[in-house]
Amino acid sequence: MADRPLRIVGIGGTTRPGSSTEQALALALAAAADAGAHTQLFGGERLLAIPHYSGEPLVPGSDAAALVAAVRDADGLILASPGYHGSISGLVKNAIDYLEETARDRRVYLHGLPVGLIATAFGWQATGGTLLAMRSIVHALRGWPTPFGAAINTSGGPFHDGCCADPRIADQLALVGAQVVEFALGRGAA
Secondary structure, eight states: OOSOEEEEEEEOOOSSSSSSHHHHHHHHHHHHTTTOOEEEEEOOOHHSOOOOOOOOOOOSSSSHHHHHHHHOOOOOOEEEEEETTTTOHHHHHHHHHHHGGTTTTTSSSTTTTTEEEEESSSSSHEEEEEEEHHHHHHHHHHHEEEEEEEEOOOOOEEEEEEEEEEEEHHHHHHHHHHHHHHHHHTTTTT
């Protein structure tokens, strides 16, 4: 094992600053940091700066290039998406599409990486479909979805200024972050 902290990358959010999805992702990343990992967040603002994936060469210094570089260097990921019409948002899907840049890497796509999943929605129905879609995508990219995925109904407004008022939701998010770290350590990362 190298002498460096685990690197956990979070990808997710919405076009709305301070969205419930991004706050949930930040809390899960905080749990990973509490477990000793170095974390990096690609939230809504950064995802909005990434153009639609076209397969064109990455522009050095761009947010898209930074995202791909962070994933290449990651020991684990946490993906968070709002449930839009029963599936993941286009914003999050576009970020995931950039992982095609890793198709010819030594570690192809997300091969062997633990990936924590968070789905948020204003109601329960979309959370299940969104989690299922993310699990399918992670499997297709050769990653390992962690056993627990957080499905969060945001209709009660559980997030305020980066904090979660519902201890059950806070526990779910902490578990997502902790499982990513646990499984990254278990596979010999860092």
